[in-house]
Amino acid sequence: MDINTIWYALIAVLFIGYFFLEGFDFGVGMLLPFVARGDTERRIVINTVGPFWDANEVWLITAGGAMFAAFPDWYATLFSGFYLPLFLILVALILRAVGFEFRGKLDNATWRRVADVAIVVGSTLPAFLWGVALTNLVRGVPIGADMQFQGGLLTLLSPFALLGGMVSISVFALHGALFLNLRADEQVAERARAFALRLWWPAAAVLLGFFVATYSQTDLFDRSGLVPGTMPVLAMIMFGASGVLARLRFGGWAFATTGLTIVLATVVAFEGLYPRVMPSSLGAGYDLTVYNASSSPMTLHVMLVVAIVFVPIVLAYQAYSYWVFRRRVTRRTLGG
Amino acid sequence: MDPLLLARWQFGVTTSYHYVFVPLTIGLGLIVAIMQSFHYRTQNPMFDRMARFWGKLFVINFALGVVTGIVQEFQFGMNWSEYSRFVGDIFGIPLAIEALMAFFLESTFLGLWLFGRDKLPKAVHLLSIWLVALGSLVSAIWILMANAWMQQPVGYSVINGRARLSDPVAVFLNERLLVEAPHTVLAALTTGGLFVLGISAWHLIRHHDRELFARSAQIALVIVAVAGLLTATSGHAQAQHTARTQPMKLAAMEALWDSEQPAAFSLWANIDQNNGTSTREIKLPYLLSVLAYNNTTSEVKGIHELQAQDVAAYGPGDYVPPVAVVYWTFRAMVGLGILFILLALTGLALWWRGRLERRWFLRLAMVFVFLPYLANFAGWITTEMGRQPWVVQGLLRTASAVSPNVGGAQVLVTFLGFTLLYGVLAFLDFFLLYRFARPVSDVRHGEQDTGLGDVFAY
Numbered sequence: 001m002d003i004n005t006i007w008y009a010l011i012a013v014l015f016i017g018y019f020f021l022e023g024f025d026f027g028v029g030m031l032l033p034f035v036a037r038g039d040t041e042r043r044i045v046i047n048t049v050g051p052f053w054d055a056n057e058v059w060l061i062t063a064g065g066a067m068f069a070a071f072p073d074w075y076a077t078l079f080s081g082f083y084l085p086l087f088l089i090l091v092a093l094i095l096r097a098v099g100f101e102f103r104g105k106l107d108n109a110t111w112r113r114v115a116d117v118a119i120v121v122g123s124t125l126p127a128f129l130w131g132v133a134l135t136n137l138v139r140g141v142p143i144g145a146d147m148q149f150q151g152g153l154l155t156l157l158s159p160f161a162l163l164g165g166m167v168s169i170s171v172f173a174l175h176g177a178l179f180l181n182l183r184a185d186e187q188v189a190e191r192a193r194a195f196a197l198r199l200w201w202p203a204a205a206v207l208l209g210f211f212v213a214t215y216s217q218t219d220l221f222d223r224s225g226l227v228p229g230t231m232p233v234l235a236m237i238m239f240g241a242s243g244v245l246a247r248l249r250f251g252g253w254a255f256a257t258t259g260l261t262i263v264l265a266t267v268v269a270f271e272g273l274y275p276r277v278m279p280s281s282l283g284a285g286y287d288l289t290v291y292n293a294s295s296s297p298m299t300l301h302v303m304l305v306v307a308i309v310f311v312p313i314v315l316a317y318q319a320y321s322y323w324v325f326r327r328r329v330t331r332r333t334l335g336g
Numbered sequence: 337m338d339p340l341l342l343a344r345w346q347f348g349v350t351t352s353y354h355y356v357f358v359p360l361t362i363g364l365g366l367i368v369a370i371m372q373s374f375h376y377r378t379q380n381p382m383f384d385r386m387a388r389f390w391g392k393l394f395v396i397n398f399a400l401g402v403v404t405g406i407v408q409e410f411q412f413g414m415n416w417s418e419y420s421r422f423v424g425d426i427f428g429i430p431l432a433i434e435a436l437m438a439f440f441l442e443s444t445f446l447g448l449w450l451f452g453r454d455k456l457p458k459a460v461h462l463l464s465i466w467l468v469a470l471g472s473l474v475s476a477i478w479i480l481m482a483n484a485w486m487q488q489p490v491g492y493s494v495i496n497g498r499a500r501l502s503d504p505v506a507v508f509l510n511e512r513l514l515v516e517a518p519h520t521v522l523a524a525l526t527t528g529g530l531f532v533l534g535i536s537a538w539h540l541i542r543h544h545d546r547e548l549f550a551r552s553a554q555i556a557l558v559i560v561a562v563a564g565l566l567t568a569t570s571g572h573a574q575a576q577h578t579a580r581t582q583p584m585k586l587a588a589m590e591a592l593w594d595s596e597q598p599a600a601f602s603l604w605a606n607i608d609q610n611n612g613t614s615t616r617e618i619k620l621p622y623l624l625s626v627l628a629y630n631n632t633t634s635e636v637k638g639i640h641e642l643q644a645q646d647v648a649a650y651g652p653g654d655y656v657p658p659v660a661v662v663y664w665t666f667r668a669m670v671g672l673g674i675l676f677i678l679l680a681l682t683g684l685a686l687w688w689r690g691r692l693e694r695r696w697f698l699r700l701a702m703v704f705v706f707l708p709y710l711a712n713f714a715g716w717i718t719t720e721m722g723r724q725p726w727v728v729q730g731l732l733r734t735a736s737a738v739s740p741n742v743g744g745a746q747v748l749v750t751f752l753g754f755t756l757l758y759g760v761l762a763f764l765d766f767f768l769l770y771r772f773a774r775p776v777s778d779v780r781h782g783e784q785d786t787g788l789g790d791v792f793a794y
Contacts, residue, residue: 148740
């Protein structure tokens with residue numbers, strides 16, 4: 001494996017980590033009005049992700065920084081091309097963070113209601129838009145000879161891309177519900193589980209529709225050699241298992257399977273793209289690849305050394321943080 | 337609408353705004369860590385109250401620093417894609433390392449510190465806040481390394497119109513970083529110190545929890561005195577470095593149109609950029625030569641001569657930054673810095689004589705809460721505007737760095753969007769800081785408070 005491929009894989013890992021981790025805190029934010037009754041329960045819901053959401057978001061910042069360093073042209077074309085969706089994602093992430101941080105600071109019903117709206121909108125919108133962005137990425141967008149994106153906002157909002165957004169919303173919501181089922185007070189946890197079970201069928205329908213659409217709209221599955229390939233099938237099996245496991249009250253396993261659905265789906269996307277990082281819909285000659293969009297070998301090697309040293313350290317203390325906060329957030333422990 | 341102009345305004349507004357929160361995060365983080373260490377060592381409950389009181393304000397401020405920081409990282413690619421393509425090979429490295437080494441550390445351990453008070457051993461809880469403080473410091477160094485490369489590109493060669501890394505060690509140990517990082521970090525500490533000093537003064541005037549706030553003010557005074565003096569000396573080193581490496585910036589900082597030997601330091605000038613002259617000047621002879629080269633004889637080159645040199649080196653064009661802006665922001669920064677040192681020395685003298693709680697001094701200290709923000713802002717404007725028309729000194733012009741495929745309307749939407757959103761956030765942040773900086777009733781009576789614990793969870 002050459003160094004460009006290693007870096008492509010590392011960035012894929014960062015996005016996988018991001019979608020897995022932020023996926024459940026997006027889900028928790030989206031479900032806030034559906035699983036919690038009254039202020040105490042809402043606080044329980046928010047506090048389940050309290051120690052985590054900020055560090056989860058750093059996976060995105062690191063992925064962005066790594067793209068900038070390892071594939072400057074990918075970073076430049078993607079960020080200037082997906083301009084308005086990224087702006088909306090930024091606004092949403094700001095609203096959400098401020099909602100989380102400022103909500104509990106005032107004991108005032110209006111203040112807290114506004115914060116709740118910020119959290120719900122700020123979690124739902126990016127969950128949707130990441131699906132839209134990733135779908136556009138794998139399907140290809142108009143990129144010219146100068147590596148510049150030539151489309152507009154409407155290019156990015158095709159029905160297929162919107163369907164991709166629906167998939168990410170529903171899978172993240174399910175993932176979040178199963179996280180709450182693990183970490184919230186029993187009563188809230190039970191409500192979250194019931195919500196997950198209700199949500200599972202429409203989510204399955206959307207996912208299946210997307211699976212078929214991807215088959216007809218992209219070359220993603222052809223490229224994996226088999227039709228439709230092992231990874232997408234595994235992803236569907238994991239998703240199927242999540243419904244069964246949630247019904248059988250295997251909470252931990254159910255959460256793991258929605259997580260694996262997200263991981264495998266992201267793997268499918270990145271595996272299908274390779275060696276391209278951003279295919280052009282105007283012709284394969286204009287594709288950005290891990291080779292024509294990359295930094296110099298020296299930069300990639302310097303960065304690899306840094307990654308080899310620091311990624312294990314980061315994983316160790318993040319794991320420690322999840323271990324410290326492994327118990328349920330209950331009415332009693334709240335704020336303690 | 338001109339996308340370039342809008343993109344520049346957007347960068348200016350979002351960066352200045354981001355930098356309202358960052359220095360306080362760096363400064364106050366360290367101060368809270370010190371306070372909590374005092375509690376760990378002495379077991380004096382007053383220090384626990386102290387760390388929690390300031391910790392609360394730290395957290396409110398930290399949240400906005402984080403969210404406005406994501407915008408910064410995305411903005412390079414969104415509005416400045418040509419810049420990103422040109423510098424990515426080098427500039428991307430510190431950015432990625434900053435996220436990996438610093439942001440994960442800060443965010444994970446802030447979570448542990450906020451929510452782990454009752455779950456972690458005391459030593460680990462203390463370690464958490466130290467790691468948050470360390471994270472913000474490490475973050476400052478990496479992002480300043482990225483900025484240093486824009487001021488003084490090193491360790492690169494330009495191949496096919498792109499800067500390519502040729503010497504990583506030169507980038508990591510950029511001379512410019514060695515003068516810029518101490519100055520910026522020390523200014524952040526001064527900011528944190530003045531914040532603690534001013535708010536403590538407010539409480540002392542109202543006789544709230546005298547023990548806590550008098551001790552806080554003393555800690556803050558020591559920090560402001562030491563960090564303030566060192567900010568000045570490191571600033572002097574940075575100015576001398578600028579004289580050698582960015583002479584045009586230095587000439588603009590002094591509104592020095594014509595070369596002088598020896599050069600005089602300007603105290604006042606009415607600057608006419610179009611005609612390239614100043615009127616009503618007040619000058620102190622020899623002083624600029626001293627500031628720039630530590631002697632009374634050296635020549636300092638003027639703007640006209642440097643412009644002619646730049647035309648010879650880079651082709652026809654206007655290489656003069658907006659002189660009046662650079663000149664006055666530099667003066668604002670230096671003037672405020674001197675005031676901070678004077679305030680701290682006055683405070684130390686009063687404390688020495690046991691009269692720290694003089695009302696006039698406390699009132700004065702309250703006003704000083706706001707001034708470091710102006711000084712920080714002015715300093716950044718000086719160094720960034722002073723580099724214009726370059727975005728990377730001598731290599732890439734700001735006008736060539738903007739995204740070619742992003743139209744004026746799109747930049748306008750994001751510019752207005754961020755500005756409005758940031759305006760609302762500024763209001764909310766100020767409101768919350770004001771509210772939490774005010775006394776809680778149980779703090780007033782100096783009792784073990786119960787109301788403060790709540791703010792550490794959501």
